[in-house]
Amino acid sequence: MLLVTGGAGFIGSNVVAALNDAGRSDVAVCDALGRAGKWHNLAKRHLADIVPPAELSGWLEGRKLDGIIHFGAISDTMATDGDLVIETNFRLSMRLLDWCTVNRTPFIYASSAATYGDGAQGFRDDPSVDALRALRPMNLYGWSKHLFDLAVAERAARDDKLPPQWAGLKFFNVFGPNEYHKGAMMSVLARRFDDVRAGRPVQLFKSHRDGIADGDQRRDFLYVDDAVRVVMWLLATPRISGLFNVGTGRARSFRDLMAAAYAALGAKPNIEYVDMPEAIRGSYQYFTQSDIDRLQGAGYNGGFTRLEDAVETYVTGFLGRADRFR
Numbered sequence: 001m002l003l004v005t006g007g008a009g010f011i012g013s014n015v016v017a018a019l020n021d022a023g024r025s026d027v028a029v030c031d032a033l034g035r036a037g038k039w040h041n042l043a044k045r046h047l048a049d050i051v052p053p054a055e056l057s058g059w060l061e062g063r064k065l066d067g068i069i070h071f072g073a074i075s076d077t078m079a080t081d082g083d084l085v086i087e088t089n090f091r092l093s094m095r096l097l098d099w100c101t102v103n104r105t106p107f108i109y110a111s112s113a114a115t116y117g118d119g120a121q122g123f124r125d126d127p128s129v130d131a132l133r134a135l136r137p138m139n140l141y142g143w144s145k146h147l148f149d150l151a152v153a154e155r156a157a158r159d160d161k162l163p164p165q166w167a168g169l170k171f172f173n174v175f176g177p178n179e180y181h182k183g184a185m186m187s188v189l190a191r192r193f194d195d196v197r198a199g200r201p202v203q204l205f206k207s208h209r210d211g212i213a214d215g216d217q218r219r220d221f222l223y224v225d226d227a228v229r230v231v232m233w234l235l236a237t238p239r240i241s242g243l244f245n246v247g248t249g250r251a252r253s254f255r256d257l258m259a260a261a262y263a264a265l266g267a268k269p270n271i272e273y274v275d276m277p278e279a280i281r282g283s284y285q286y287f288t289q290s291d292i293d294r295l296q297g298a299g300y301n302g303g304f305t306r307l308e309d310a311v312e313t314y315v316t317g318f319l320g321r322a323d324r325f326r
Contacts, residue, residue, distance in 0.1 A: 001048055001065055005030040005056075005096070006072030010179040011110065011171070011227055013041035015069060017326050018228045020045055030056050030072060036181040040325050053092075060099055067106035067165075067235065070096050076185055077114060077139045089144035094151060097163070106165035108234055111149050111243065113172045113220070113288055114142030124291045125170055127243040129157050138283045149243060165238045169230065172247035172290050176224030176310075177318040177326040187221075188254060189261055189311065193319045196261050204254050205276040209286055214273040215255035220247035220290045223310035229302045230295070240298050247290025248304040260311035265320070 002019065006012040007029030019027050028049040033039045042050075051059045053072065073089045093109060100107035116123050117136040126132070132150045137143040149168055156162060175187035184191075192202045204215045230246050255271065262269045276284060305313075318324045 001026040001028055001063075002067050002069065003028045003030060003051075003065055004069045004071065005053075006070070006110075007031050008033055008038040008041050008050075009071060009075075010041075010176075010182060011174060011224060012069070012071040013045075013178045014176065014224045014228050014326060015071070015231050016042065016045050016047070018232055022232070030059075036183075038181045041178040041181070043325065057095070064103070065105050067108065068096055068100055069231065069235075070107065070109040073110065073141075073145075075112075075141060075182075077141050078184070079140050082140055085140050085144050086147075089141070090147050090151075093148045097152065097166070100163035100166070101161050104164050106235075106238060107163040108165075108167045108169070108231060109148070110145075111168040111170045112142060112145045113170050113245070113247070113290065114139060115146040115149060115170060116288070117142065118283075118285060119287060122291070123245065123289055125243055125245040125294050127153055127156070127294075129153050138285075153243065162241075165234070166241050167234050168243040169227075170243065170245045170290070171227060172220035172222050172245070172288060174222045174224050174227050176314055177324060178224075180324065189257055189314065190319065192258065193261065193315070196258070196267070197265060197320070199267070199270065201270050201272040202258050203272050203274045204258065205284075206273045207286075208276055208281055212286055215258075215271065216253045217284075217286045218251035218253050219285075219288050220249070220251050221257060221307055221310070222247050223305045223314070225310075225313075226302070226304045230300060233300055233302060237299065242294065242298065244295045244298070245290040245292050246295065247288075247292060248307075249290055249292045251287055251289035252307050256307060257311065260308045261315055263308065264312040264315040 004012050007016050008031035025046040026048050030051040074085050117138045137146050179186050195202050206214045259269050
């Protein structure tokens with residue numbers, strides 16, 4: 001049996017779908033379904049169990065697992081409850097790391113590009129303790145993920161015991177089906193698609209930085225299928241451990257993203273630029289781009305989907321349909 005924490009969430013539910021498609025029905029999910037419709041993300045899946053987070057410790061007692069894919073987290077970059085975020089994102093991760101170490105169970109977990117902060121130190125996934133200590137995340141979510149990356153790196157540096165396979169994945173800007181419960185944390189494409197389809201203007205932020213045009217703020221946009229392929233490759237390659245960026249390696253603008261959505265519908269772009277709120281101007285990232293040399297050097301050759309192709313797949317296969325769920 002495999003356990004996917006956060007398995008009703010965005011990336012987690014796509015991983016569960018891929019495992020089912022690969023013939024695995026022995027997949028247990030640990031997640032809180034809540035009232036935001038997350039259950040829809042699992043409605044087409046075959047599951048061995050759904051475990052409430054509060055019951056996870058007891059559920060794990062005496063159990064043998066083929067692996068834990070730990071994607072459960074508070075992923076809201078605007079979260080402010082420090083105690084809750086640290087308990088959920090750091091301390092639970094430490095307990096699962098310890099369990100996998102003792103029980104010799106592979107452990108794959110989600111880190112985040114938010115650990116890089118404003119990007120002043122670059123976006124290279126150097127796993128050394130010194131390199132990680134130099135990073136300065138700009139929000140509570142990024143800091144909680146950074147703390148866990150650093151804890152794992154320190155154990156590795158001391159040659160302490162770790163799970164037989166461990167891998168931290170620094171996901172960049174992932175978008176795709178099953179993100180609809182995320183509210184303000186959904187991708188811009190998902191949030192604005194109904195406006196695109198209805199012919200209403202789509203609003204993007206103006207630039208408040210010299211030399212950068214309105215809408216030309218850039219992100220490493222990663223289609224969720226590509227993120228899932230990396231996870232499936234790691235499951236099939238148990239000799240690989242480490243901390244890895246997961247992105248396309250190419251930054252694209254928000255304007256490019258929305259233009260691709262219009263193109264997928266055969267419509268002319270209708271974009272308006274509005275002032276960025278004062279509250280976020282000081283911490284807003286204008287550029288992120290993953291360095292994927294370490295992932296490719298470890299043997300991953302699955303490639304990454306071109307932005308326009310990914311957007312067309314998402315729009316025609318999910319967003320444009322009555323049933324948007326995978």
